Amino acid sequence: MKDKSHDPNQMTGAAMIVRALIDHGVQHLFGYPGGAVLPIYDEIFQQSEVEHILVRHEQGAGHAAEGYARSTGKPGVVLVTSGPGATNMVTALTDALMDSIPLVCITGQVPTHLIGNDAFQECDTVGITRPCTKHNWLVRNVNDLAKVLHEAFYVATSGRPGPVVVDVPKDVQFAVGTYHPPRKSDVHISYSPRVKGEAAQIRKAVALLASAKRPVIYSGGGVINSGPEASRLLREFAEVTGFPITSTLMGLGAYPASGKNWLGMLGMHGTYEANMTMHDCDVMLCVGARFDDRITGRIDAFSPGSKKIHIDIDPSSINKNIRVDVPIIGDAGNVLGDLLQVFKAEAKRPDIKAWWQQIAQWRARNSLSYRKNNDIILPQYAIQRLFELTRGKDTYITTEVGQHQMWAAQFYGFEEPHRWMTSGGLGTMGYGLPAAVGVQVAHPDSLVIDIAGDASVQMTIQEMSTAVQYELPIKIFILNNQYMGMVRQWQQLLHGNRLSHSYTEALPDFVKLAEAYGGVGLQVIKPADLDGAIKEMIAIKRPVLFDCRVAALENCFPMIPSGKAHNEMLLPEEATDEATATAFAGGKALV
Amino acid sequence: MNQPASAYFLEERHDPNETHTLSVLVQNEPGVLARVIGLFSGRGYNIESLTVSETESQKHLSRITIVTTGTPMVIEQIKHQLDRMIPVYRVVDMTLTGRSIERELAMVKVRGTGDHRVEALRLADAFRARVIDATTESFVFEITGNTAKINQFIDLMRPLGLVEVSRTGVAAIGRGPEGM
Numbered sequence: 024m025k026d027k028s029h030d031p032n033q034m035t036g037a038a039m040i041v042r043a044l045i046d047h048g049v050q051h052l053f054g055y056p057g058g059a060v061l062p063i064y065d066e067i068f069q070q071s072e073v074e075h076i077l078v079r080h081e082q083g084a085g086h087a088a089e090g091y092a093r094s095t096g097k098p099g100v101v102l103v104t105s106g107p108g109a110t111n112m113v114t115a116l117t118d119a120l121m122d123s124i125p126l127v128c129i130t131g132q133v134p135t136h137l138i139g140n141d142a143f144q145e146c147d148t149v150g151i152t153r154p155c156t157k158h159n160w161l162v163r164n165v166n167d168l169a170k171v172l173h174e175a176f177y178v179a180t181s182g183r184p185g186p187v188v189v190d191v192p193k194d195v196q197f198a199v200g201t202y203h204p205p206r207k208s209d210v211h212i213s214y215s216p217r218v219k220g221e222a223a224q225i226r227k228a229v230a231l232l233a234s235a236k237r238p239v240i241y242s243g244g245g246v247i248n249s250g251p252e253a254s255r256l257l258r259e260f261a262e263v264t265g266f267p268i269t270s271t272l273m274g275l276g277a278y279p280a281s282g283k284n285w286l287g288m289l290g291m292h293g294t295y296e297a298n299m300t301m302h303d304c305d306v307m308l309c310v311g312a313r314f315d316d317r318i319t320g321r322i323d324a325f326s327p328g329s330k331k332i333h334i335d336i337d338p339s340s341i342n343k344n345i346r347v348d349v350p351i352i353g354d355a356g357n358v359l360g361d362l363l364q365v366f367k368a369e370a371k372r373p374d375i376k377a378w379w380q381q382i383a384q385w386r387a388r389n390s391l392s393y394r395k396n397n398d399i400i401l402p403q404y405a406i407q408r409l410f411e412l413t414r415g416k417d418t419y420i421t422t423e424v425g426q427h428q429m430w431a432a433q434f435y436g437f438e439e440p441h442r443w444m445t446s447g448g449l450g451t452m453g454y455g456l457p458a459a460v461g462v463q464v465a466h467p468d469s470l471v472i473d474i475a476g477d478a479s480v481q482m483t484i485q486e487m488s489t490a491v492q493y494e495l496p497i498k499i500f501i502l503n504n505q506y507m508g509m510v511r512q513w514q515q516l517l518h519g520n521r522l523s524h525s526y527t528e529a530l531p532d533f534v535k536l537a538e539a540y541g542g543v544g545l546q547v548i549k550p551a552d553l554d555g556a557i558k559e560m561i562a563i564k565r566p567v568l569f570d571c572r573v574a575a576l577e578n579c580f581p582m583i584p585s586g587k588a589h590n591e592m593l594l595p596e597e598a599t600d601e602a603t604a605t606a607f608a609g610g611k612a613l614v
Numbered sequence: 615m616n617q618p619a620s621a622y623f624l625e626e627r628h629d630p631n632e633t634h635t636l637s638v639l640v641q642n643e644p645g646v647l648a649r650v651i652g653l654f655s656g657r658g659y660n661i662e663s664l665t666v667s668e669t670e671s672q673k674h675l676s677r678i679t680i681v682t683t684g685t686p687m688v689i690e691q692i693k694h695q696l697d698r699m700i701p702v703y704r705v706v707d708m709t710l711t712g713r714s715i716e717r718e719l720a721m722v723k724v725r726g727t728g729d730h731r732v733e734a735l736r737l738a739d740a741f742r743a744r745v746i747d748a749t750t751e752s753f754v755f756e757i758t759g760n761t762a763k764i765n766q767f768i769d770l771m772r773p774l775g776l777v778e779v780s781r782t783g784v785a786a787i788g789r790g791p792e793g794m
């Protein structure tokens with residue numbers, strides 16, 4: 024055997040992990056140490072290429088990495104210890120799986136010979152994370168580590184992106200083996216996602232689109248995931264065809280909110296015009312969205328008269344909930360490029376003037392209207408002011424989950440992709456604050472705002488400490504209605520206004536809380552003071568908790584009620600107590 | 615609409631169910647069977663029968679045969695969900711190809727004396743089941759065939775002193791010269 028002591032590729036497993044991160048261009052790593060990852064932390068200590076951000080809870084590391092990934096298009100990387108470190112990551116992994124966010128999570132594991140013995144801080148990490156990752160690995164041999172790490176990056180970022188876990192026992196971190204840089208053969212040959220759409224299907228789609236009288240484009244997070252070029256092509260496609268366009272929660276920003284074909288978001292709390300357009304259209308082009316239940320409402324009444332084209336990189340998204348007529352499997356950007364080319368070459372833009380006139384009538388219903396109030400701040404107004412006062416700035420928005428999230432989606436106009444991070448599929452309260460930490464790490468000079476709720480923000484408030492430590496000037500804009508507003512709304516509409524445990528008796532003093540963490544606290548109660556306070560918040564170059572006291576009992580409208588179709592939305596001006604009760608009347612008697 | 619108060623659409627669709635046999639070629643690596651089974655339990659799909667064994671040891675390939683039931687849309691979903699798993703090479707719907715042979719092996723223990731014993735032997739002969747163990751008061755029969763044939767044989771043995779059955783589950787292969 025030849026002497027390997029001078030071979031630079033001979034190193035410990037722990038060193039391989041750091042080396043692989045560097046080889047994949049990783050600049051930031053979110054993590055939390057513990058016994059089973061100490062050798063890796065020791066390697067991190069002895070280098071300066073990868074910066075480690077110490078969070079306060081592993082879930083925070085996961086969401087920070089998600090925010091980082093979504094705002095940069097690069098994978099988010101996480102390092103946590105075995106047992107509780109790994110189980111604390113489960114929420115973030117599931118969140119990333121649902122929203123197709125590329126994450127590479129490295130977990131420490133007890134030494135190989137102790138696996139299965141109920142050792143201290145042992146858990147079956149690959150078993151627990153199997154259903155909440157795109158793929159995961161337990162590495163038992165140090166000589167497999169390089170291959171697995173490279174494969175992990177490839178799997179997380181290619182095809183439909185998603186989270187992966189690499190579980191590395193402590194003895195494997197100490198063991199010496201051979202490293203190799205990334206190479207093609209690292210990846211399972213059974214894994215080869217399809218990127219290019221089938222030409223025949225694209226032709227069929229173009230023929231259908233060219234014959235449309237009442238078309239609509241329905242785009243989703245897949246367009247964002249595909250990269251900036253996909254958004255550019257989507258914009259061009261809307262321009263060339265003249266078609267109206269709506270988007271899911273996850274897809275906001277792919278087409279600009281100020282664009283002339285924009286209908287607003289669709290779905291349960293989408294605009295009236297978006298949902299009516301979806302319901303009455305004759306040709307629907309779905310790009311990178313997945314017909315989930317918050318979008319479709321009642322399945323058997325979903326857009327009954329339309330022919331549907333569905334572009335998705337994941338074949339399992341096609342025909343899952345809704346039967347489509349022309350499926351195209353491929354990357355959103357790639358297929359949009361081909362579609363556009365064929366459309367320009369072979370089709371003529373159909374005349375849809377009458378359709379736009381119809382849409383204008385729906386739009387005139389003004390489904391996002393709310394009554395003005397000079398005494399209390401309405402949450403919708405607060406978002407509108409936040410939007411106006413940050414317009415034109417280099418701004419990123421994250422959210423928590425609840426009414427404030429929906430109002431943010433309705434009233435904050437997104438002009439660019441990658442600027443909007445929210446937990447769509449899983450609906451994870453506590454996502455927004457750590458996500459803002461991750462976004463700010465990636466974009467240190469930008470304005471990063473978490474539009475938060477008073478209940479959600481308390482789920483991961485400890486990451487204020489991370490923000491202070493790393494001087495990340497994130498702004499936590501809390502729409503404080505003193506309720507779990509979305510829960511209260513459902514209880515009011517669906518459960519006889521019995522407000523079971525949706526009121527928080529003992530909210531913290533957010534101003535003092537901010538100060539306790541070493542940040543800045545602001546509070547606003549009067550509408551007249553709002554603008555000044557927002558400007559002050561923007562000017563402060565430190566983490567801010569902004570306690571915006573808003574109307575407690577405001578409901579989020581419009582809304583598609585229980586088991587109803589898109590054309591049965593409840594609009595704000597119609598939502599009198601009586602109309603609401605009728606719309607939501609189900610098997611249970613409502614008061 | 616007579617559904618309970620919920621913003622979900624709670625009514626289920628009731629398309630008729632179909633039974634399909636799927637052949638799944640996978641990389642034989644730790645956890646691969648757990649992934650497949652977890653997919654079925656996690657997404658609420660049915661498993662009527664599942665067999666697995668390494669089929670090409672040099673290439674570390676295993677072949678899983680799954681018999682499942684569901685609406686046509688669910689069956690399509692199952693195939694796509696299997697296909698997108700990283701260690702899965704190929705998924706073939708043997709039922710759709712219409713050219714597959716399906717076999718199962720069962721060992722059937724029957725206890726009895728006198729007329730019952732004679733009748734059991736006579737039926738076993740008719741079904742081409744072999745006797746692989748015998749005592750003065752029992753037989754173990756080995757029978758291969760498709761699921762229906764085996765079910766029928768077991769039903770016939772029941773009144774004749776059926777004690778227990780061990781079945782392999784279904785293995786399937788396509789007719790003709792081509793592989794999957």
Ligand SMILES: Cc1ncc(C[n+]2csc(CCOP(=O)(O)OP(=O)(O)O)c2C)c(N)n1
Pocket residue numbers: 423424425426427428450451452453475476477478479480502504506507508509510
């Ligand atoms: C981790 C988690 N637990 C529970 C829920 C259910 N849930 C959805 S919205 C909501 C209330 C959120 O309240 P708040 O953050 O104050 O926002 P608001 O609706 O008042 O704007 C709850 C409890 C959830 N989405 N996530």
Ligand SMILES: [Mg+2]
Pocket residue numbers: 425476477478502503504505506507508
């Ligand atoms: Mg609230």
